[in-house]
Amino acid sequence: MQIPDYQGRCLANLMTSLISGLGGTPSCHKPLLALPPEEVARHRHVVLVVVDGLGDQFLQTRPAPFLNGHRRTGIHAVFPTTTATGVTTFLTGDAPAQHGLTGWHIHFRELGAVMAVLPGKPRYGGSGYDQVADLDVLNWLKHEVTFNRIPVVSALVSPNRIAHTPFNKAHKGQARLFPFRTLQSMVNRVEEVVKKRPDISYTYAYWSELDHLGHRYGPDAPLTRRHLETIDDALSVLAARLRGTDTLLIVTADHGMTAVNHQLLLADYPEIADCLMLPLCGEPRVAWAYVRHGWHERFQALVKAQLGQVCTLRPSAELLEEGWFGPGVPHPELAARIGDYALLMHPGWIISDQMLTEKPFDLKGVHGGLTPEELEVPLVVTVC
Template sequence: MWPDFDGGSIVDLMDSVLRSRGGHAAGPGLRDVDVSGWSDARTVVLLVLDGVGMAQLDLLPEDSFLRRHCAHALTSVFPSTTAAAITTFMTARAPAVHGLTGWHVRFDEPGLDGRVLAILPVTPRGMPDASEQTLAPDDVLERVCRTPSLFASLPGDSCVISPADIVDSPFNLRHSAGARRIGHDGLPDMLDQIDCALRVPSPPSYVYAYWPDFDHCAHQRGAASGEARALLRAADVALGRWVQAPSRRDTLLLVTADHGFIDGPPQRLIELEDFPLLADCLAGPLSGERRAVFCHVKPGRVRDFERALQALEPACTVWRSADLQAAGRFGPGTPHPKLLSRIGDFTLEMRDDWTLRDTMPGERGHRLVGVHGGTHADEMRVPLVQLVI
């Protein structure tokens, strides 16, 4: 399943949110969702539950809050992952435009010279000593991020409520520019902070709130594990109780997710080091995600690379990255000028529940039980809850 950028994706959701708050939207917005009353809301609250896709709602009882109020399913972006999707939520632009195409992104801007960075913490990979990074995170983001925050373009006040440990991170500072920032210490505190923002005499026109805990648990324990199930049910109960509190003065609550999840069994994890002929063709570390892998090939080694890929044939579909970009898989809009250099020569779309990773010197080869980033429906489909509270 590829993203539905014809009115059914989180990009289209953000166009509708932006237009309802008096901003200028790049696209027409959602196709099958009645948004006619959104502009009447005094405040729109967008609550993003990281990793809580449509498949994850099946972990909940039928009478749960999220299942009862979920009227629509949207798609994420490609890759279906936090770095790409959260940037879309905070800029209202697709990955093609904002250019952040996965947890790991390869940059060839001056001073970066083909290094692969984990873009959310802005840390390099493939370097024995991280102190060798010559640019500060703020400088890196200034060079590689061209798409402005959506909050700065809104005529009304905005508020961003994020975990306390990232609310003032370089990435968050840049992408929440124009909004007031508030840190939270978990779901109950986040809901309290939303209430505080809403119950002042002049509440903000738009509140964006982000909860990462399910994603963390699913990566470590599995998306369908007992721990993930218990965490999600507790969150659902808390949300259900919260919306029953006294009226918050014409507030529209929207709940969605950046992506869903599947579990990746260890026997379906491919280690690049086990395929030396393939690794020898690469011009640097892999980028993207374990489920959507971008490969930069050494000059003159394309044919060797294609032959070596035959060993992975059951596990992935191989695409020329430029063909995916031309087909609009990274979304609508004028492409980021560095998009093609970031997605490399080839994209490996991992099939079923396969994953692929490489481990660079100085990196810990940590296991991820729950995974995402690919095109499986359970990774791609996310809910949309809307109700007036």
């Protein structure tokens, strides 16, 4: 099982190249080998477009002439290979070891809740952390912000449905926010931002629909494939509209996606579920297990006997020691957010621990694990 290459080939390295190239102060990570800061610094404008769920293998096997024509190489996402973790790397410049966000559902002991961190909602429902009096989100999460690391005018181009979430607003920093509704309006927004900036600028734009379609219909579904062609056309138009502006246009993704072949329901294994003091956290492909005091040996034995054919059980502390989350000084809450054990699901498998307030979900495509389909994302680079 290959973990992300944090030594020059992953998203954290990309952000170091961009921040350094724009004259800012990056995190502790090395620059991206395939896009050194010196190349970034040669251009007046830098635009980073993140296409949620766009795996490198998926791209290369599909008709997308603009993206494939300007694909420079494949690079790695970060671990876990999921939006909450990857997007936070884009918005902070840090690897998960530093930013401390370890999946869609995270146990925040300091808030006493398991939460979906990006929408800011407790897993059981109810009020989000934006309703907590006097909670400074950035201070709570202990995050730096990419837009505040760079001494240039910056813009955050974000879908309307997430533009004003507490997470998004906290990580906007000094950037100006440009919400949009459609893919075409995203293109229009980016063009507007670049052409109104006579000085050096940085623009981050995010598109989520490919990931949504992949989850609902599967990464190989005709609807998903056709949407990639739509994205390719739109970004080709964007590049054409930006021609002559001296813009370095970069396209990548937070993670790829793999098809779901088998779903395991924790409720079907009551002896294992009884060992847990919290619902499984993290992702359906990489779940963090919090085990009741004194039940660790029983939990290990049961998982090995009953689930050993579909997942690998590892003490979470070993993943931390082995650098799965990246190098550097870890976030003070990182160890608490990965539980006692990691359930690393084998290819094609997911695990579901459904709470009373949750509806059953039928995912056709997923991510979070370390198969090549999930881990490898494209690096597309062109000068406009």
